[in-house]
Amino acid sequence: xxxxxxxxxxxxxxxxxxxxxxxxxxxxxxxxxxxxxxxxxxxxxxxxxxxxxxxxxxxxxxxxxxxxxxxxxxxxxxxxxxxxxxxxxxxxxxxxxxxxxxxxxxxxxxxxxxxxxxxxxxxxxxxxxxxxxxxxxxxxxxxxxxxxxxxxxxxxxxxxxxxxxxxxxxxxxxxxxxxxxxxxxxxxxxxxxxxxxxxxxxxxxxxxxxxxxxxxxxxxxxxxxxxxxxxxxxxxxxxxxxxxxxxxxxxxxxxxxxxxxxxxxxxxxxxxxxxxxxxxxxxxxxxxxxxxxxxxxxxxxxxxxxxxxxxxxxxxxxxxxxxxxxxxxxxxxxxxxxxxxxxxxxxxxxxxxxxxxxxxxxxxxxxxxxxxxxxxxxxxxxxxxxxxxxxxxxxxxxxxxxxxxxxxxxxxxxxxxxxxxxxxxxxxxxxxxxxxxxxxxxxxxxxxxxxxxxxxxxxxxxxxxxxxxxxxxxxxxxxxxxxxxxxxxxxxxxxxxxxxxxxxxxxxxxxxxxxxxxxxxxxxxxxxxxxxxxxxxxxxxxxxxxxxxxxxxxxxxxxxxxxxxxxxxxxxxxxxxxxxxxxxxxxxxxxxxxxxxxxxxxxxxxxxxxxxxxxxxxxxxxxxxxxxxxxxxxxxxxxxxxxxxxxxxxxxxxxxxxxxxxxxxxxxxxxxxxxxxxx
Amino acid sequence: xxxxxxxxxxxxxxxxxxxxxxxxxxxxxxxxxxxxxxxxxxxxxxxxxxxxxxxxxxxxxxxxxxxxxxxxxxxxxxxxxxxxxxxxxxxxxxxxxxxxxxxxxxxxxxxxxxxxxxxxxxxxxxxxxxxxxxxxxxxxxxxxxxxxxxxxxxxxxxxxxxxxxxxxxxxxxxxxxxxxxxxxxxxxxxxxxxxxxxxxxx
Numbered sequence: 098x099x100x101x102x103x104x105x106x107x108x109x110x111x112x113x114x115x116x117x118x119x120x121x122x123x124x125x126x127x128x129x130x131x132x133x134x135x136x137x138x139x140x141x142x143x144x145x146x147x148x149x150x151x152x153x154x155x156x157x158x159x160x161x162x163x164x165x166x167x168x169x170x171x172x173x174x175x176x177x178x179x180x181x182x183x184x185x186x187x188x189x190x191x192x193x194x195x196x197x198x199x200x201x202x203x204x205x206x207x208x209x210x211x212x213x214x215x216x217x218x219x220x221x222x223x224x225x226x227x228x229x230x231x232x233x234x235x236x237x238x239x240x241x242x243x244x245x246x247x248x249x250x251x252x253x254x255x256x257x258x259x260x261x262x263x264x265x266x267x268x269x270x271x272x273x274x275x276x277x278x279x280x281x282x283x284x285x286x287x288x289x290x291x292x293x294x295x296x297x298x299x300x301x302x303x304x305x306x307x308x309x310x311x312x313x314x315x316x317x318x319x320x321x322x323x324x325x326x327x328x329x330x331x332x333x334x335x336x337x338x339x340x341x342x343x344x345x346x347x348x349x350x351x352x353x354x355x356x357x358x359x360x361x362x363x364x365x366x367x368x369x370x371x372x373x374x375x376x377x378x379x380x381x382x383x384x385x386x387x388x389x390x391x392x393x394x395x396x397x398x399x400x401x402x403x404x405x406x407x408x409x410x411x412x413x414x415x416x417x418x419x420x421x422x423x424x425x426x427x428x429x430x431x432x433x434x435x436x437x438x439x440x441x442x443x444x445x446x447x448x449x450x451x452x453x454x455x456x457x458x459x460x461x462x463x464x465x466x467x468x469x470x471x472x473x474x475x476x477x478x479x480x481x482x483x484x485x486x487x488x489x490x491x492x493x494x495x496x497x498x499x500x501x502x503x504x505x506x507x508x509x510x511x512x513x514x515x516x517x518x519x520x521x522x523x524x525x526x527x528x529x530x531x532x533x534x535x536x537x538x539x540x541x542x543x544x545x546x547x548x549x550x551x552x553x554x555x556x557x558x559x560x561x562x563x564x565x566x567x568x569x570x571x572x573x574x575x576x577x578x579x580x581x582x583x584x585x586x587x588x589x590x591x592x593x594x595x596x597x598x599x600x601x602x603x604x605x606x607x608x609x610x611x612x613x614x615x616x617x618x619x620x621x622x623x624x625x626x627x628x629x630x631x632x633x634x635x636x637x638x639x640x641x642x643x644x645x646x647x648x649x650x651x652x653x654x655x656x657x658x659x660x661x662x663x664x665x666x667x668x669x670x671x672x673x674x675x676x677x678x679x680x681x682x683x684x685x686x687x688x689x690x691x692x693x694x695x696x697x698x699x700x701x702x703x704x705x706x707x708x709x710x711x712x713x714x715x716x717x718x719x720x721x722x723x724x725x726x727x728x729x730x731x732x733x734x735x736x737x738x739x740x741x742x743x744x745x746x747x748x749x750x751x752x753x754x755x756x757x758x759x760x761x762x763x764x765x766x767x768x769x770x771x772x773x774x775x776x
Numbered sequence: 777x778x779x780x781x782x783x784x785x786x787x788x789x790x791x792x793x794x795x796x797x798x799x800x801x802x803x804x805x806x807x808x809x810x811x812x813x814x815x816x817x818x819x820x821x822x823x824x825x826x827x828x829x830x831x832x833x834x835x836x837x838x839x840x841x842x843x844x845x846x847x848x849x850x851x852x853x854x855x856x857x858x859x860x861x862x863x864x865x866x867x868x869x870x871x872x873x874x875x876x877x878x879x880x881x882x883x884x885x886x887x888x889x890x891x892x893x894x895x896x897x898x899x900x901x902x903x904x905x906x907x908x909x910x911x912x913x914x915x916x917x918x919x920x921x922x923x924x925x926x927x928x929x930x931x932x933x934x935x936x937x938x939x940x941x942x943x944x945x946x947x948x949x950x951x952x953x954x955x956x957x958x959x960x961x962x963x964x965x966x967x968x969x970x971x972x973x974x975x976x977x978x
Contacts, residue, residue, distance in 0.1 A: 260846035265856075270779040276848040
């Protein structure tokens with residue numbers, strides 16, 4: 098520990114910290130532009146100057162390591178004058194266009210010039226003008242405003258792993274640009290908008306939409322992937338204007354993916370705002386009572402085994418729970434399913450479908466094996482963690498398939514499931530590496546779980562890891578990478594039918610009534626089935642429906658989501674559903690009331706507490722369960738070429754499919770590919 | 777000085793020829809393994825030598841791949857240093873020093889001469905496409921100010937007339953004699969040297 102003084106306050110800090118961090122520990126705020134705690138130190142804005150005893154010049158605190166016996170002063174006239182000087186230089190070329198700048202109100206330069214700015218300019222020359230750059234459909238540039246902090250350059254190089262932004266030229270003529278002004282090929286690119294301390298890089302879809310002080314801010318949870326990034330939803334009236342990240346060191350740190358940030362305009366388009374009934378192939382608006390009546394008579398006139406329900410990928414846990422209760426208690430049939438394909442799942446033990454090493458754990462891991470997963474597209478934020486682990490520890494990463502650019506180097510195998518069998522039969526070099534590694538991370542993707550021999554391979558992998566003590570109380574190396582926000586929550590709630598294969602029955606037209614709750618990804622041909630679709634958007638599910646019940650999207654209702662590591666988080670209601678649409682749990686509750694004259698739950702609180710009771714009960718059950726290791730020799734194994742199935746990244750769910758911004762992103766990617774200049 | 781942009785017309789391909797490749801590998805071998813990116817400046821210079829004294833984008837890409845580094849990093853380096861030419865220059869590339877010592881000794885007259893003979897604006901090819909000129913910072917021959925550099929040779933102790941003469945010659949494809957144009961040997965005093973007389977080769 099080092100002892101030093103900041104403004105005559107004695108503090109002790111760990112070795113390796115900078116003066117700026119020491120000052121923060123002492124409760125002194127230092128102005129800064131280029132310094133960012135998640136990025137490397139550049140020390141080029143000079144705003145963080147402080148006075149250090151025995152130093153004739155002020156020192157840049159962000160780049161100066163704290164040392165024993167330092168005496169730092171931050172509130173002297175000397176410091177004030179130095180910072181004022183820096184600010185005057187920064188403002189020499191910064192345009193005075195705050196009234197038309199989207200950053201206004203949340204601009205670091207604006208805020209700090211309130212303290213250190215001089216009221217008039219001594220600069221008589223013309224201000225420098227810099228041409229705008231093309232940075233793709235998400236980032237709007239106004240490079241005249243740039244103060245060359247290079248945060249965006251460092252972010253692209255370090256965190257995103259796509260070194261495409263750089264500073265060209267020198268001195269006054271320095272310009273920040275992407276290589277030949279192509280858009281940035283990263284799924285994290287829009288984070289540079291948050292990082293930019295001025296209005297040089299702003300959000301293109303949000304341009305001139307609103308001022309930050311006009312927006313209602315609601316903290317919530319993202320549903321675009323299963324990571325469960327913490328987000329802030331900014332709404333103006335009912336419209337969701339933008340989505341920003343909230344810092345959560347355990348999950349998304351300070352970043353969110355482009356899809357999380359920009360799919361929100363899909364909440365405004367293609368919305369279902371009233372109940373519809375299909376007459377002669379045409380949808381007609383109806384009242385809630387009418388549709389409930391039809392549903393009731395249909396349910397009553399159909400034998401129970403002919404009814405089934407499928408739950409979608411964006412529903413919250415309350416909806417899932419009441420859906421299950423509706424089938425269990427009102428219809429008294431267990432024909433419900435949340436999976437959209439025949440992937441292997443064993444819900445007897447929670448660790449069988451969780452990302453057990455946790456997202457934070459990736460950083461400690463010393464060996465990562467990807468089997469049938471492409472984390473870059475399936476869980477972008479998690480991929481950034483793997484990259485961080487690679488950068489910090491030079492972690493060895495092996496993937497079964499060649500996945501193209503993952504933003505970090507990795508070794509790829511032949512893509513045959515036989516190789517997995519060999520590895521976990523202890524017949525391969527890699528098995529040795531897994532055994533030698535202290536904290537290996539085996540990441541199993543949905544593509545493997547959907548393969549023919551998934552059960553055999555999963556049990557084999559698990560058995561191998563248990564036998565080699567890689568699953569213990571300190572470290573669990575078995576990881577399942579789920580893609581859908583509601584997947585783990587639904588597994589926890591047991592909305593899985595393990596007795597029969599409902600999907601096969603569905604394809605063989607064994608059902609008469611199909612209840613789709615936000616489920617748009619089923620692959621089947623409609624014949625004579627009566628389909629009830631409940632959801633927020635008019636997509637594939639609504640197209641084939643006979644009755645449409647308008648529900649709410651994730652920003653329009655409170656709801657719990659369990660992320661892929663099993664962390665339960667609550668998404669808050671930021672807006673309200675459009676038109677006649679209702680919250681999802683309410684609709685099912687009302688149908689139940691209509692059918693039995695009795696609500697399933699009196700209110701949301703009752704639903705919530707009942708759900709948590711159920712979850713706790715399940716947990717106790719699992720804790721009591723002593724698992725026997727499956728000697729799965731009787732399962733047969735068939736070698737196959739494992740294909741990584743990835744939903745189109747920008748169109749992976751209904752909200753993204755309705756979003757114009759996502760279409761533009763996709764187009765810009767396609768265009769870039771076809772020019773042939775990219776590599 | 778403003779930001780130098782790469783030329784509009786660019787060749788599609790660039791590859792080191794045998795001698796360049798040898799020189800490049802020689803330079804890379806001086807750096808420890810994994811640090812070969814340090815050779816980027818030398819490699820850009822080699823590419824410039826090979827490609828008629830300018831660096832096309834294709835060469836930057838080639839070098840980036842050669843050294844296993846991002847394109848933008850090579851691009852940053854090439855745009856930062858003014859001695860890398862990013863657009864084609866003449867076969868005779870005239871660099872007129874206009875830093876203080878030369879400026880005091882009349883470098884602007886040399887610039888005038890270039891404007892008259894070669895092109896009105898700097899970094900533009902002359903009418904017969906053989907020659908271009910630009911102002912540069914100190915070339916380190918202040919004792920012989922004013923001076924200019926044509927390709928690898930220094931032409932020193934110039935005035936406007938002498939410059940016009942030299943430029944006429946190069947525009948006609950001749951090679952003028954380098955060195956001092958006031959009869960000095962290197963940078964010795966004008967009327968023979970007065971010190972170190974006992975040393976023959978001083």
